[in-house]
Amino acid sequence: MIWGCMMSQDTGYACWVQGRMDSNLYVSILEDELLWTIEFYKLKQKKIIFQQDGACPHTTKKVYDWFKDHKIEVLDWPAHSPDLNPIEHLWDHLKRQLARYNKEAKGVHELWEYIQVEWNDISKDICSNLVVSMRRHVRAVERAKGGYTRYQ
Numbered sequence: 001m002i003w004g005c006m007m008s009q010d011t012g013y014a015c016w017v018q019g020r021m022d023s024n025l026y027v028s029i030l031e032d033e034l035l036w037t038i039e040f041y042k043l044k045q046k047k048i049i050f051q052q053d054g055a056c057p058h059t060t061k062k063v064y065d066w067f068k069d070h071k072i073e074v075l076d077w078p079a080h081s082p083d084l085n086p087i088e089h090l091w092d093h094l095k096r097q098l099a100r101y102n103k104e105a106k107g108v109h110e111l112w113e114y115i116q117v118e119w120n121d122i123s124k125d126i127c128s129n130l131v132v133s134m135r136r137h138v139r140a141v142e143r144a145k146g147g148y149t150r151y152q
Contacts, residue, residue, distance in 0.1 A: 008131040012037030023060040086130035
């Protein structure tokens, strides 16, 4: 599993998650990758609205307390709506880039090397377009009263 973050400006740090994700590991990832990303881009934590899915490790009191302690707002997000999350479309882009490799990775370490190269090559335009598209997707869901929409 891979954890990564993005914003309209670019991709943030990503990490290879080895083992089972739980709230302790998730908080550790937030402490490292998310805070390093915030520092790298010189972002103000009070101005960040963080979006995550409803995975069990993301919804524990420990995680919510971490965000509260770091003054990072977490976006309320409907269950079962990964298609609305821009990072899911970024993962799809990453998978398409990896599929273009002529040589299949010999193992997970080599695959992680490929992933790092492709993650770092994701353009700022791709991130910006995905974030900007959120408004259109949310409006489509509102018009469908929470029902099915075609990805636009």
